Amino acid sequence: MLAYIGLGSNLKDPKEQIKRALSALNDNNEIELMTSSSLYESKPLLDIPGPNYINAVCKIETKLSALDLLDLCQEIEESQQRVREVKWGSRTIDLDILLYGGQIILNKRLSIPHPEAINRAFVLVPLFEIEPEIKVPLLGPIKLLLDRINKLDVKKL
Numbered sequence: 001m002l003a004y005i006g007l008g009s010n011l012k013d014p015k016e017q018i019k020r021a022l023s024a025l026n027d028n029n030e031i032e033l034m035t036s037s038s039l040y041e042s043k044p045l046l047d048i049p050g051p052n053y054i055n056a057v058c059k060i061e062t063k064l065s066a067l068d069l070l071d072l073c074q075e076i077e078e079s080q081q082r083v084r085e086v087k088w089g090s091r092t093i094d095l096d097i098l099l100y101g102g103q104i105i106l107n108k109r110l111s112i113p114h115p116e117a118i119n120r121a122f123v124l125v126p127l128f129e130i131e132p133e134i135k136v137p138l139l140g141p142i143k144l145l146l147d148r149i150n151k152l153d154v155k156k157l
């Protein structure tokens with residue numbers, strides 16, 4: 001199954017945190033890291049105090065179910081000392097499953113497509129970089145989604 005994961009960090013050397021998370025994904029026997037976007041810088045959401053974020057999106061091929069992939073992402077976050085104190089607050093690493101094939105998933109643990117992706121330049125811009133023709137289930141072609149956001153909210157590094 002093809003899946004896309006958004007990565008973000010703004011603590012403890014964010015570029016290194018992203019690199020470590022990508023390596024951890026690729027080191028899993030059930031995952032092949034196909035490609036990853038450039039790194040992008042963005043401000044914290046809702047002007048929450050903290051350093052700017054470094055973001056990326058990666059494309060993987062996986063044999064894991066969506067929930068098993070979520071578990072793995074959370075294990076990686078935990079191994080990189082992710083602390084969940086404030087919603088959308090600073091973090092060492094955040095891994096969000098953006099898309100899982102063409103599936104639509106909605107349960108207590110997981111919503112795919114990621115419900116906030118449509119509003120976030122730090123997700124859509126790097127996703128477009130690696131998959132410019134993708135159609136997001138329920139939402140349509142990424143090119144049209146990009147027209148709805150301010151692409152200047154992110155800066156390619």
